[in-house]
Amino acid sequence: MQIMINGNRMEAKEGQTVLQAALANGVYIPHLCYHEKVGAAGKCRACVVEIDGMRGLQTSCSVLAKEGMVVNTQTETALQAQRLVIDLMLSTGKHDCLACEQNGHCELQDAAYFLGIERPSILYADIDREIDTTSEFVHVDRNKCISCGRCVAACNGTVVNQVIDFGMRGHSTEIVFNTNKKMADSTCVQCGECSQICPVGALIDKNSIGKGRIWELDKVSSVCPYCGVGCKLELYVDRKTNKIVKVEGAEDGPTNDGMLCIKGRYGYDFVGHPDRLKTPLIKENGQFREATWDEAIDLVVSKFSAIKEKYGPDSIMALSSAKVTNEENYTFQKLVRTGFQTNNVDHCARL
Amino acid sequence: MVDQNLEKKILELKNKYPRKESALMPALMLAQKANSNYLSEEDIEKVSAIIGVPPGKSYGVTTYYSMYNVLGKVGKYHLQVDTNIPATLMGALEIVKHLEKRLGIKAGETTPDGLFTLSTVECLGSCGTCPVIQVNDTYYENMTPEKVDQLLESLKKGVYPERAVEYNYGTACNVLLKNRGAKDATSIATYQANGGYKALDKALKMEPQAIIDEVKNAGIRGRGGAGFPAGVKWGFLAKNTGKPVYLVCNADEGEPGTFKDRQIMEYDPHLLVEGMAISARALGAKLAFIYIRGEFGWIADILEKAIAEAKADGKLADLDIIVHRGAGAYVCGEETALIESIEGKRGQPRMKPPFPAVEGLYGCPTIVNNVETLASVPFVVEHGADAFKKWGRENNYGFKLFGVSGAVNKPGVYEYPMGVSFKELIAAAGGYKGKVKAAIVGGLSTPILKVEELETLKMDYTSCEEHGTALGSGGVMVIGEEFSIPEIALRTIQFYAHESCGKCAPCAQGSHTVVLILKKLLAGHGEPKDLEILERIVNTINVVGSTLCPTGQAYAAPVKAMVEKFRGEFEALIK
Numbered sequence: 023m024q025i026m027i028n029g030n031r032m033e034a035k036e037g038q039t040v041l042q043a044a045l046a047n048g049v050y051i052p053h054l055c056y057h058e059k060v061g062a063a064g065k066c067r068a069c070v071v072e073i074d075g076m077r078g079l080q081t082s083c084s085v086l087a088k089e090g091m092v093v094n095t096q097t098e099t100a101l102q103a104q105r106l107v108i109d110l111m112l113s114t115g116k117h118d119c120l121a122c123e124q125n126g127h128c129e130l131q132d133a134a135y136f137l138g139i140e141r142p143s144i145l146y147a148d149i150d151r152e153i154d155t156t157s158e159f160v161h162v163d164r165n166k167c168i169s170c171g172r173c174v175a176a177c178n179g180t181v182v183n184q185v186i187d188f189g190m191r192g193h194s195t196e197i198v199f200n201t202n203k204k205m206a207d208s209t210c211v212q213c214g215e216c217s218q219i220c221p222v223g224a225l226i227d228k229n230s231i232g233k234g235r236i237w238e239l240d241k242v243s244s245v246c247p248y249c250g251v252g253c254k255l256e257l258y259v260d261r262k263t264n265k266i267v268k269v270e271g272a273e274d275g276p277t278n279d280g281m282l283c284i285k286g287r288y289g290y291d292f293v294g295h296p297d298r299l300k301t302p303l304i305k306e307n308g309q310f311r312e313a314t315w316d317e318a319i320d321l322v323v324s325k326f327s328a329i330k331e332k333y334g335p336d337s338i339m340a341l342s343s344a345k346v347t348n349e350e351n352y353t354f355q356k357l358v359r360t361g362f363q364t365n366n367v368d369h370c371a372r373l
Numbered sequence: 374m375v376d377q378n379l380e381k382k383i384l385e386l387k388n389k390y391p392r393k394e395s396a397l398m399p400a401l402m403l404a405q406k407a408n409s410n411y412l413s414e415e416d417i418e419k420v421s422a423i424i425g426v427p428p429g430k431s432y433g434v435t436t437y438y439s440m441y442n443v444l445g446k447v448g449k450y451h452l453q454v455d456t457n458i459p460a461t462l463m464g465a466l467e468i469v470k471h472l473e474k475r476l477g478i479k480a481g482e483t484t485p486d487g488l489f490t491l492s493t494v495e496c497l498g499s500c501g502t503c504p505v506i507q508v509n510d511t512y513y514e515n516m517t518p519e520k521v522d523q524l525l526e527s528l529k530k531g532v533y534p535e536r537a538v539e540y541n542y543g544t545a546c547n548v549l550l551k552n553r554g555a556k557d558a559t560s561i562a563t564y565q566a567n568g569g570y571k572a573l574d575k576a577l578k579m580e581p582q583a584i585i586d587e588v589k590n591a592g593i594r595g596r597g598g599a600g601f602p603a604g605v606k607w608g609f610l611a612k613n614t615g616k617p618v619y620l621v622c623n624a625d626e627g628e629p630g631t632f633k634d635r636q637i638m639e640y641d642p643h644l645l646v647e648g649m650a651i652s653a654r655a656l657g658a659k660l661a662f663i664y665i666r667g668e669f670g671w672i673a674d675i676l677e678k679a680i681a682e683a684k685a686d687g688k689l690a691d692l693d694i695i696v697h698r699g700a701g702a703y704v705c706g707e708e709t710a711l712i713e714s715i716e717g718k719r720g721q722p723r724m725k726p727p728f729p730a731v732e733g734l735y736g737c738p739t740i741v742n743n744v745e746t747l748a749s750v751p752f753v754v755e756h757g758a759d760a761f762k763k764w765g766r767e768n769n770y771g772f773k774l775f776g777v778s779g780a781v782n783k784p785g786v787y788e789y790p791m792g793v794s795f796k797e798l799i800a801a802a803g804g805y806k807g808k809v810k811a812a813i814v815g816g817l818s819t820p821i822l823k824v825e826e827l828e829t830l831k832m833d834y835t836s837c838e839e840h841g842t843a844l845g846s847g848g849v850m851v852i853g854e855e856f857s858i859p860e861i862a863l864r865t866i867q868f869y870a871h872e873s874c875g876k877c878a879p880c881a882q883g884s885h886t887v888v889l890i891l892k893k894l895l896a897g898h899g900e901p902k903d904l905e906i907l908e909r910i911v912n913t914i915n916v917v918g919s920t921l922c923p924t925g926q927a928y929a930a931p932v933k934a935m936v937e938k939f940r941g942e943f944e945a946l947i948k
Binding site for chain 2 (some may be wrong): 062063065066067068070076078079080081084099102103106107110111113114143144146147168169171178184185186188189190192193194197198199200201202232319333
């Protein structure tokens with residue numbers, strides 16, 4: 023179908039909201055509570071627009087596009103409302119972009135940039151909320167929280183851990199963990215979904231703090247090495263040192279929809295660890311020595327061949343791992359059946 | 374402490390509702406009562422486990438509603454003084470000062486012996502009988518310093534004094550206040566002796582659609598404040614969905630200046646029950662709810678008694694009515710927030726669409742109507758739409774309750790035809806008390822009118838609109854000459870900032886910021902840019918859709934009007 027946005031005819035798909043259609047056509051409308059994974063909430067009111075035939079302002083995140091709809095995202099009334107929302111959020115929180123970890127990766131900053139808000143101008147509130155640094159992996163700074171509710175929706179609806187909720191009311195509203203416990207004392211399992219979905223610097227990965235700004239990092243797609251689910255990852259790698267400083271779940275990951283567990287998201291320190299094996303080791307006289315792959319494989323082949331020769335193929339049994347991919351498991355059983363010539367092959371996930 | 378006995382009661386509550394989560398709020402209230410009016414973390418966790426909801430959800434609920442005491446213990450007697458606008462206009466601040474002096478504590482503190490906690494609270498729905506003090510669950514109205522002394526002496530001895538309330542009321546229509554003053558007015562015997570339940574008998578013989586048509590033809594507009602035609606709303610009900618239909622009565626009367634619905638519920642509960650029975654038949658609802666604000670605990674008891682009486686008398690053969698008590702949240706007067714609250718959640722508005730008539734309570738088609746609207750239905754059905762339309766004019770038909778408070782000699786509730794002149798209404802309320810400078814005529818969320826603007830005002834939707842305000846809930850607050858409008862504006866916005874649900878950013882942060890700006894002005898530190906920023910906020914939020922629900926406009930419109938009409942008083946505060 024076709025709709026008009028800001029005087030331009032644009033293509034929209036059935037079931038798309040006005041915001042989705044606008045974004046798909048390269049028209050930015052500030053939006054903070056909407057995320058494709060948790061859907062529209064109508065909470066932040068930053069995405070308000072005017073639509074012909076509809077009264078007042080409409081949240082573009084919730085109105086479905088209709089054939090022939092005439093949308094204006096930049097009328098003075100809409101812009102004034104958008105600006106007020108962003109200005110109030112900046113003014114009633116501590117969003118110090120210069121030192122904030124999210125600088126360059128912050129949706130509130132994007133909105134302020136778009137609307138030309140250089141400095142907050144409604145400075146009356148005195149905000150001083152305690153920062154919760156108790157948990158191992160997530161840094162919680164409620165001074166930067168804009169109560170968009172994405173983390174609450176994600177914790178309850180996406181990963182269904184049911185830890186985060188809203189407590190208090192009005193401008194005192196804040197996110198709470200269980201019955202307002204510190205994050206470390208709560209039932210949080212540190213999956214980090216909240217940190218990934220947070221549009222600002224309120225929930226951030228603790229281990230990444232100070233390790234580099236977003237523009238200094240290269241984004242590298244990969245697959246999680248921990249288990250057979252095969253979650254798709256985005257590694258953020260420091261260009262200069264070639265070190266991973268942060269991991270996010272890829273939102274287009276077919277098996278994980280952006281979600282990760284504690285290991286996949288935060289257990290990447292082994293990658294650059296000095297104790298990590300870089301070559302095969304062969305034990306001789308009770309001591310390991312470094313070897314080449316050819317040397318190691320030759321040794322393994324000769325040892326297995328000798329066993330097979332002496333005791334027969336069925337004297338060998340092989341067990342593969344759920345941590346590797348289906349393809350690797352397939353190759354492994356092929357090796358065992360055709361190379362070792364035994365059907366004694368199994369998989370740890372069957373235990 | 375949640376002991377076995379209490380656990381049993383909570384399990385019973387769970388079975389009372391179609392969904393277990395609805396039992397959460399009443400269960401938490403039971404736990405609080407069992408623990409000296411305090412909810413501990415352990416209580417919350419235990420109740421959550423029994424109901425089967427995550428503890429975070431319950432914590433969110435307890436800290437959302439003002440009647441749960443989670444953040445601190447309170448004394449044996451929690452003295453809560455309403456200091457909202459009508460109360461302020463009628464001397465509540467002197468009562469607070471007197472209590473502070475007598476108890477030797479400030480508001481928000483507890484006496485060292487743990488006997489009294491003093492709090493100032495927002496509107497208690499007793500605007501006609503201010504000043505009012507709520508002691509735990511009991512209201513003491515029309516308070517004076519002498520009565521406060523007697524109250525304290527009695528409480529020290531462990532005795533709640535008898536509630537003695539003298540209300541002013543009057544009726545020119547004899548419908549909604551017909552049974553006021555009758556002996557045993559709340560009993561079914563009295564109600565029936567005065568002709569009650571005849572409309573229900575008639576309705577039971579009518580086709581449901583015929584009832585809907587009659588209500589539609591009467592053109593009765595919703596009496597809660599928004600004024601949407603009730604019959605049209607009923608017409609939106611989704612049909613043949615295979616889901617149950619629910620009727621919900623909105624008895625969360627919380628708009629400051631409004632104290633009309635309680636008159637019906639407290640003195641003529643069967644009128645509401647009959648109205649609900651007829652409406653439920655029209656809509657095909659087998660289960661109905663009355664969502665009543667938590668502070669009106671004794672009125673909820675009256676309603677439950679009336680429902681039991683009607684049930685025993687065979688009047689509710691095909692209908693169950695559950696009285697569900699709120700726990701202190703103005704926003705629950707908004708219909709989707711009210712539905713969320715019945716579902717055991719933080720009472721915050723939903724996005725619309727879907728509208729409740731399509732997807733409301735428990736995702737089922739639901740009609741939410743105000744008490745006064747439902748109480749008007751028996752008349753419409755018994756006497757017909759034309760009889761109803763004898764009062765008022767097009768778009769403004771029927772009778773209406775008006776609550777008058779503030780600077781009048783006989784504050785109270787008066788039943789008049791729609792379109793009664795403001796002057797006549799004030800005359801019924803005993804005339805102005807002293808010199809008057811302005812009035813707010815439709816509840817606190819409607820724009821203020823200067824005294825000269827009131828001269829030509831008629832109390833109906835059209836005339837109010839022509840005068841730049843709204844009829845709202847018909848709560849009239851008359852402001853005496855001695856009051857400063859910036860101070861009234863501050864009390865207004867403090868109420869909305871306190872009650873803003875916090876779901877949408879501009880309402881929560883905007884209201885709080887306006888409070889801070891007005892405080893700065895009134896403290897004598899005002900700068901010209903402060904007033905500019907204040908106007909920028911209220912002008913922007915006054916646009917429909919800038920906030921999730923009408924609460925944003927509910928504070929933007931009145932504050933905007935106060936600044937525009939009394940600019941001199943605001944500018945005088947700027948250096």
